[in-house]
Amino acid sequence: MAIIETKNLTYTYPGATKPSIVDVSIKVEKGEFVLITGPSGCGKTTLCRTFNGLVPHFYQGELKGEITVAGIDTLKHHTYEMAKHVGLVFQNPENQLFALSIEKDVAFGLENVGVPREEMRRKVDWALNQTGIYDIRERSPHEISGGQQQRVAIASVLAMEPEVIVLDEPTSFLDPLSAEKIFEVIYKLNKEQGITVILVEHRLDLTAKYSNHLIVMDHGAVRLEGDPRKILASEETRLIGVGIPKATLLYQMLKKEGLNLGDQTPLSSEELADQLLEALKPRD
Amino acid sequence: MIEAQDIRYAYANKVEALKGVTLTIKDGEFVAIMGQNGAGKSTLVKHFNGLLKPSKGKVLVDGVETTKSSVAALARNVGFVFQNPDHQLFSETVEEEIAFALKNFGFKPEVIEKRVTWALNLLSLTQYRKTSPFLLSGGERKRVALASVLAWDPSTLILDEPTIGQDHEQKEKLRQFIMQMQTQKKTVVIVTHDVEFVAECNPRVILMKEGKIVADGEGKEILTDPALLELSSIVLPQIAQVFTKLAPLGFPKDVIDIYEAKAAILKQAREKGMLK
């Protein structure tokens, strides 16, 4: 069953002259790891805001079409009702932090849904540890670095263990090794618990390998959708201005020169290195 | 020229963010500062335009100690773009935001008009000229912050995470702009987590960890040193990752450029008779 389904979704912010998302019809199955990419300003964040009802409930404006998330029509339910089902990590982490300590910020969602103290403690500690901020948990979320703030926002969502986790450009504030560690945690939740992940990113070098469903947007509309290997290999994707992972790009450049490394387009350095080691290995 | 002499800095909550940093950035240099979240990168660069003053040690900009000159005086020569654009934007329209500093510095209206138009175009913001910066996407807001500083053409640019929210095309434009600054002998300091962007620019790279500098050198050298990068919570650029794994086939490990990578692989394939 689809966990997110939109039909001809078109949305215009109040006072805007043109819609920010245009006729978007997508279907995300439970347990998928979806990657959304596309040029700056193409509507990625706006689409994410429809998943938990911030659009249109908070932003107002005009939404046309249909959307259901976790079986709920978001148009008919409040954003706070969606919080149990969908956890959204904002592009700008600071906008999401408000408590007096990091720990309280991470516990806030659980408190709201009335999780028993003992269990809450366990979940909060787990989330703080997974994101590497356990040691600074008593500090104010406004007196820490940008990347530390991003981790607090991610920990708050992880602690809730929602059915759908939406991350809007998380790597912009995270250092690369921490980003990788956090993606591994999220990937594990996705594989082992079937949590659906929606990840918005420009930096596909770090993220393409996790996804099994890629959505490329441009000017508010979905331009390409499907298997990441196929889409990242296509000329159209490059022309839209998507930053193709270097490993994928190198594979294609070599193919053009007549060096065929097999049919599977690589999405990571590991995959490309394996193909090259196989193709170039000494034969005698 | 920027000189930091054994500087230390502690925030009001007693967190010591800089624990003795010494470095010199010469005029015309292009430097990328990288490292773990909380390493002290943003704190360090805020010392370069006098936004923060060291608790111990000295910072000199063009030979003058920052404690002896006002932020306003420093601002004329050192342009600063914050990590979070929301810490910097306040005007009602994008156009006013970009014109603000120009007006403050007393440029003539016709010069202001020219510079604003130029900056809007450079950062693909022309269609948002009359829009409020607060109604823009995250990446667009970052570009407004960049535009408002680039517009007055400072001799030194400090950009904290300039590629946040930027797609491939915008990053490429930014890279070309920085290269152009190089030809004019201007100084550019960026703080960034974007390894691929740094690999494409190949600047001098400074790695920070826990309030100290742990490495300082040529980009290609540092970005192909796995031990150093791991220490600073950074991963190898993707091409370098591939070449590290290809070492058993006799390839060099220090490759970060995709064209160099392609040439090296094709050469070996040809030698092995796999290509005509």
Ligand SMILES: Nc1ncnc2c1ncn2[C@@H]1O[C@H](COP(=O)(O)OP(=O)(O)OP(=O)(O)O)[C@@H](O)[C@H]1O
């Ligand atoms: N306003 C503040 N008040 C108190 N402590 C702060 C403040 N801002 C940052 N810190 C602390 O100072 C240290 C250095 O932070 P800084 O922002 O310089 O890191 P950074 O290297 O820029 O990290 P990031 O990659 O996450 O942006 C960290 O321990 C951080 O928690």
Ligand SMILES: Nc1ncnc2c1ncn2[C@@H]1O[C@H](COP(=O)(O)OP(=O)(O)O)[C@@H](O)[C@H]1O
């Ligand atoms: N609150 C808002 N009010 C009006 N327009 C907005 C608002 N937020 C974003 N926009 C506009 O909607 C478009 C899509 O923005 P967004 O979804 O944030 O893009 P992306 O996340 O893909 O960079 C952009 O043109 C942006 O300027």
Ligand SMILES: [Mg+2]
């Ligand atoms: Mg966005």
Ligand SMILES: [Mg+2]
């Ligand atoms: Mg910072």
